[in-house]
Amino acid sequence: MPDHKITIERTGLVYRNPKPHVRSVVAYHPSLTFLGEKGYVATFDVGQAVESYDYHTIVARSADAENWTVEGPLLHGSLPASTTHTIRTSRLADGSLVGYGGFFHREAAEELVNRDTFGLVPVDPFIVRSFDDGHSWTEPNLIATPLVGPSWEICHPIVELKDGRWLAPTSTWRDWQAEGYLGDQAVVLISDDCGKSWLDYGLTFDGRQTKLSYLEQSVIQLETGEVLAVSWVYRLSTGQSMPTVYSISADRGKHFSAPNNTGFEAQTCKVIQLYDGRLLCIYRRNDCPGLWANLAHLEGNEWVNLVQVPLWQGANSGMSGRANSAEELSSLKFGYPSLRQISGKKVIVLFWCQEDCVTNIRWIKVSVS
Numbered sequence: 001m002p003d004h005k006i007t008i009e010r011t012g013l014v015y016r017n018p019k020p021h022v023r024s025v026v027a028y029h030p031s032l033t034f035l036g037e038k039g040y041v042a043t044f045d046v047g048q049a050v051e052s053y054d055y056h057t058i059v060a061r062s063a064d065a066e067n068w069t070v071e072g073p074l075l076h077g078s079l080p081a082s083t084t085h086t087i088r089t090s091r092l093a094d095g096s097l098v099g100y101g102g103f104f105h106r107e108a109a110e111e112l113v114n115r116d117t118f119g120l121v122p123v124d125p126f127i128v129r130s131f132d133d134g135h136s137w138t139e140p141n142l143i144a145t146p147l148v149g150p151s152w153e154i155c156h157p158i159v160e161l162k163d164g165r166w167l168a169p170t171s172t173w174r175d176w177q178a179e180g181y182l183g184d185q186a187v188v189l190i191s192d193d194c195g196k197s198w199l200d201y202g203l204t205f206d207g208r209q210t211k212l213s214y215l216e217q218s219v220i221q222l223e224t225g226e227v228l229a230v231s232w233v234y235r236l237s238t239g240q241s242m243p244t245v246y247s248i249s250a251d252r253g254k255h256f257s258a259p260n261n262t263g264f265e266a267q268t269c270k271v272i273q274l275y276d277g278r279l280l281c282i283y284r285r286n287d288c289p290g291l292w293a294n295l296a297h298l299e300g301n302e303w304v305n306l307v308q309v310p311l312w313q314g315a316n317s318g319m320s321g322r323a324n325s326a327e328e329l330s331s332l333k334f335g336y337p338s339l340r341q342i343s344g345k346k347v348i349v350l351f352w353c354q355e356d357c358v359t360n361i362r363w364i365k366v367s368v369s
Contacts, residue, residue: 004306006280006293007367011312014042014060014068014350014361024048026359030350031089031157032065032338033097033134039063041134042338042350043074043089043099044361050330051112057087057101059134065348065363074099074137075128082107087128090157093164097130098195099137100168102154109176113326117178118236120151125170127158127195143168145189146201148182150175155216156270158195159188162221166191167253168198169219169229183208186217186231188253202253204229205245211235212242216336218270219253222298223277227253230281232267239325241267241286248301263305264294267319268335275341280368282311282337282349289316291334291351293366311364314353345369 017025030044040062047055057074074087080103087101104112105122112121126140145152149172156169168189174181184207190200205214217231227249233242244266245259262269266283274280281294290313295306315333322328334353341347349364 003369004278004295005367005369006295006307006309007369008311009346009365009367010066011362011364012066014062014363015044015046015070016360017358020358026050027361028352028359029086029088029336030338030352030361031087032340032348032350033089033091034340034342034348035091035133038133040065040348041089041097042068042361043087043134044350044352045086047084053084053106055084055086057085057099061134065342065365071135075140076137077139079103079140080105080124086154088154088157089134090159092158092160097134098158099128099130100154100156100158101126101128101140102152103140111326113329114176114178115324115326117174117176118325119174119176119178121176123149123152123154123173125152125154125168125189129195141195143189143198146199147172147185147187149173150181153215156219159219159221159227161227161252162225163252164192164194165252166195167202167219167227169204169217171214171217184213186214186229188219188227188229190253200254202249202256204247204249204256205231205259211237214245216268220271220273222273226250227256228271228279229256230262230269230271231259232269234319236325239320239322239328241265241319244269244283246303257301260301260303262296262303264308266292267317268337270337270339272339272341272347274347274368275344278306278368280339280341280347282339282351284317284332284335286317286319289313291337291353293349295368311349311366312351312353312362314355
């Protein structure tokens, strides 16, 4: 049996509030893009607080993924009135970048999430493009969704399939009063014209029968051409996270298999397939403190775990059902990893974490063997 290992080489900061004694600036939800010889671009959200009215996405750049320079806001120009936004970014096969975001309408509610109903303010999903490695971006193009949310979770970058199809992972979310809600559905919106229209969708995980919520799913295309979705499973009635599940599509994201267990318990799990075919998952672990890494592979459609190691153990995971779900969500101390393989054994991981009462974006360089 081969000896599977995940080893931390170095770690550092992409961003930390330079003057926390003067002003509050928190940072969340990084997306990491590898530009080859041109280096790296990271986008992430900043604001006075996780639900503040100045919350928005900014861009940072690095030549080596260790030393970073913040360039400023991703979006410029006039934006929809009384909105905040979040954007997840990725690189397409032609070298251009695409951002998948959501405008959160703040006219009627001070908070983003209703503490009584777990409902969300109205969210308009949108797409932006960059054709110069993230130095400038197009005006946002709103997505006309092929199903009713009524609101939406923005949880993952656009996934471009080998044949050019785009998948936009998201989950339906109850509106502010939890009225007119059709049930929890994790889906991939489907575009066959590079994001101009989104006329179809695939159902990755269906909570309408199970009464479970499927949050912050991760979606990739495997080397076989199949599409893999992995999801955090949450039971709203008890406020507890459940074992992590996965499903597989053999028809380009239109239909997915029934969910199966991965064998680990994770929140906000993100997954990539390594060059050798193994799967690397990074997640906030339910049953132990900290951010963890897991190596696995698929035997057919069966998930087989190989090794699991901690990467950062600075806080408990949260979302345990001890308090109101919305309060627990806004009180999380770390999460949302973004990872890219940059060579045969090297992987860069970005995630947000609170350290010494300051919420940072941290990088970790790991070796996988």
